Amino acid sequence: QVQLAESGGGLVQAGGSLRLSCAASERTIRTYAWFRQAPGKEREFVAAIRWNVLTSINYADSVKGRFTASRDNAKNTVYLQMNSLKPEDTGVYYCAASTRYYSGSNSDGYDYWGQGTQVTVSS
DSSP states (O other), X not given: OOOEEEEOOEEXXXXXXXXXXXXXXXXXXXXXXXXEEOTTSOOEEEXXXXXXXXXXXXXXXXXXXXXXXXXXXXXXXEEEEEOSOOGGGOEXXXXXXXXXXXXXXXXXXXXXXXXXXXXXXXX
């Protein structure tokens, strides 16, 4: 059973930055994604990073140009650098993972989930 350990959430003012980390317990993961859930709203896709021979990354339109996903293969860790944060970015951020190369943004495509980390952006 793959375990994901998230860290990096917190409270930041609008315009600020945070970096989330997600470390997997095994090296069998081929796709990671970040989802978020705001109070009273459904969980939504934020970004995904996947690799086979090449690395592929995609983002939700709402975060394009502000968020950057990356990975450190040596540390078996992926990151989500979040810049120019807005109050509407507030929510619990979840790391998700799959042992498959998954190009979709549907949460059903991911088999493993982190515990979530709170991100709060004040105006």
